[in-house]
Structures are given as structure tokens and as C-alpha cells.
């Protein structure tokens with residue numbers, strides 16, 4: 001197929017809408033390890049889809065109904081007991097895991113720290129993390145880029161949120177957090193088979209090492225309260241207060257939130273960076289345009305806040321990567337009071353699933369949905385509906401770190417593409433699919449060659 005510029009269009013690897021009729025066998029067998037393969041064609045073509053299973057959710061693909069769930073009737077839909085049960089053993093009662101007034105005041109108090117203007121101050125940490133990757137591959141390298149991306153986004157978030165990891169051994173902290181993530185977030189059979197109420201009051205055994213990690217973060221916070229300010233997120237949160245209630249964060253709340261930001265922000269960004277570099281390097285016209293932009297905007301200089309806004313095409317590539325491979329590929333809600341959405345009555349206990357991956361490739365809403373086309377996000381094109389394109393969620397619980405992530409991804413993609421070429425191992429079949437985030441299955445083996 002030729003695109004508007006007469007170039008061969010690039011359809012990156014992805015499971016195409018299944019031709020099978022989903023049955024409970026598919027959902028249970030695949031839903032646990034290959035959820036995208038379990039979704040039937042209807043999820044990519046219809047406005048809603050009722051999956052089989054005694055307690056299975058209703059899939060919603062209609063932007064107007066999604067808006068109702070996340071905005072108009074938001075108080076009728078919560079994250080549910082299953083989510084709380086998975087997250088609370090490690091991440092306590094921070095923004096990520098709390099609801100009602102406890103969530104509201106923490107969200108209001110920390111929102112100013114995540115304003116785009118503050119993200120500018122963090123850009124040098126992000127550029128430095130990408131540069132240290134380039135330094136590691138200075139003589140060329142054969143690596144699993146998915147692992148390398150994890151190392152870079154971990155460094156960036158550690159430097160911005162946990163005081164540069166002072167007092168922590170980086171590699172061991174990363175493997176502890178990755179270990180918790182894979183344990184805590186492993187999909188469970190009960191997702192399809194049990195009611196949300198069944199999860200209420202049940203808890204998972206504490207992840208090994210969680211208590212030690214919490215103690216380490218507590219010590220870091222005590223130390224920071226006494227020390228000089230450094231202009232990172234810790235400082236911003238130490239001074240945060242809710243303008244309505246006047247609440248400030250005590251050490252325990254601050255610790256739950258800092259750990260929550262690490263969790264919410266490290267692997268998601270790593271997955272997004274992996275796919276962004278993959279897409280940019282697989283499509284020669286995109287790679288050339290991207291490098292030309294970076295060199296015109298920043299020359300040889302380290303990418304800083306003064307460049308980020310002007311890296312327009314780089315941002316388009318990131319946005320398109322987040323469309324094709326959204327790290328949070330599905331969102332889940334449970335109804336807690338009767339509500340009417342899309343003409344359908346929802347009762348307490350009903351489950352809703354927003355299949356973001358399928359929404360971003362929905363046959364009804366997108367032209368050439370599977371084609372990689374960063375110009376969809378060109379400034380002169382109408383922006384997609386925010387309840388159709390939603391890599392960062394929607395409504396009041398929209399990702400708090402969205403500006404952080406976009407700045408980080410633009411800075412890192414620009415730095416990496418200017419500094420090196422990336423070639424996927426020709427013997428490896430790249431394929432999205434994983435239990436929880438959209439990691440490439442079997443990693444992303446790449447040959448990296450410095451460009452200068």
C-alpha cells in the first residue's frame with residue numbers, strides 16, 4: 001500500500017483482529033498471557049462487546065460511552081477491589097491506590113509538581129539517562145533494547161523522584177521493583193471468574209522485600225527533609241499542600257506516592273521508548289526526518305527544555321507509538337451505583353473494560369488503523385477525540401505523569417536517534433504481547449551502532 005507521500009506504508013507487527021469467536025477457553029487460556037490474541041474481531045469493530053464468563057466485563061469502544069464512564073458518571077465507576085487488592089500490599093494508600101477524599105486531596109496537592117513547566121527542569125536528567133545508554137554502546141553493541149530502555153527510564157525516574165537513588169544500589173532496586181511488578185500484576189483467573197466483591201477484604205501475601213524497600217525510602221525522605229533542596233520531584237512534593245483542605249504529605253504518604261510514581265512511570269515509559277525506537281528505526285523516511293529535525297533544533301547540544309517544544313515531529317512519532325502500542329493497553333472499572341451509560345443500565349458490581357489497544361486501532365474510528373503514520377498527529381490535523389485516543393487514560397484519574405512521560409520520551413528518542421542507528425536482529429520476530437504491559441514478547445534484540 002502507498003501512503004499520501006507515495007511511500008510504501010509500514011504496517012508494524014501486531015496481532016490482527018481475531019477471526020475466532022471468543023469463548024471462555026480463549027479468554028482464560030490467552031487472557032492470562034496473550035490478552036490481545038484473546039480479543040475477538042468485534043472488539044475492533046463494534047461499539048461494545050460482552051465477553052463470556054460468569055463475571056466477565058463489558059468491553060466499551062464508543063467514545064461517548066467512555067466519556068460517561070470516566071467523566072460524566074465517574075463517581076459510579078471505581079477501580080474496584082481487585083485492583084486495590086493487587087496494588088495495596090506494596091503501594092499503600094497513595095494517589096494510585098486510594099479513592100474518595102483521600103485520593104482527591106493527594107491528587108490536588110501533587111498536581112502542581114507535575115505541571116509541564118516543572119517537567120522542563122527534569123529534562124536534563126532524562127537527556128543524561130539516554131546519553132549514558134549511548135556511552136555504554138560507544139563501540140557498538142548487540143543488546144536486548146527492551147532491557148536497555150528499562151535501564152534508561154529507570155535512571156530518569158530515579159533521578160527525578162527518589163533523589164537520584166541516594167542510598168540505593170540502582171541495579172538491585174530496579175530488579176526489586178520489576179520483581180514486585182511481575183508478581184503483583186500477574187493476571188489472575190479470578191479476573192474473569194469471580195465477582196469484584198469476592199476480592200473485597202482479601203489480600204495478597206506481601207511481596208518479598210517490600211518492607212525493606214519501604215524502609216529505605218522512609219530513610220531517604222527523613223534525610224531530604226533535613227538537607228538542601230535540589231529542585232527534583234521530592235522537593236516539590238515535600239512542599240506540596242492541598243489548597244482546599246490545607247493537607248500536606250506526612251512521610252508515609254510521601255513514601256507511598258514516590259513508590260507509586262516509580263511503579264506507574266518506570267515500566268510504562270520503558271515500553272513506550274522501546275516501541276518508539278523500534279518504529280522510528282524500522283521506517284527509513286521517519287528515521288531520516290527525525291534526525292534532520294533533531295539536528296536542526298539542537299545541533300550537537302544535549303537536548304534541554306529549550307528544545308522540547310520545537311521537536312514537533314519527534315513528538316508525533318512518540319504519539320503514534322503510543323497509539324499503536326499503548327503500554328496501558330486496557331483499563332478496568334467496576335460500577336458502584338446504578339448508572340446509565342450508552343443507553344445501558346449498569347448496576348453495582350458490573351465490570352467495564354476499555355480495550356485501549358483495540359480502541360486505537362478501531363476500524364470505525366481510524367483511517368488505515370494498523371499503518372504507522374506519525375502525521376496523524378501533525379499540528380495542522382484535528383486532534384483525535386480524547387476518549388478515543390487515550391494512552392494516558394481520561395477524566396479525573398488521567399495519568400498524573402503524562403507531561404513527565406511525554407517530555408522524557410521526546411528527549412530520549414531525540415537523543416538516541418541522533419546518536420546511533422538501531423537494527424532489529426533479523427532472526428527475531430518482534431511481537432507485542434505480555435501479561436500486563438505491552439512489552440515485546442521475547443524482548444527486542446537490536447544491533448546498535450554509534451553515528452559519530
Ligand code: HEM
Pocket residue numbers: 079095096097107260261262264265266268269272326327328331332390391392393394396397398399400401402404405
Ligand atoms: C508512557 C508512560 C505512561 C503511560 C502510558 C501511563 C498511563 C497511565 C494510565 C492509562 C493511567 C490511568 C489509569 C486508570 O485510569 O486506571 C495512569 C495513571 C497514573 N500515572 Fe501514568 N503513565 C505513564 C507514565 C507515568 C509517569 C512517568 C508517572 C509519574 C512520574 C505516572 C504516574 C501516574 C499516576 C500517579 C497515576 C494515577 C493517577 C490517579 O489515579 O489519579 N505515569 N497512567
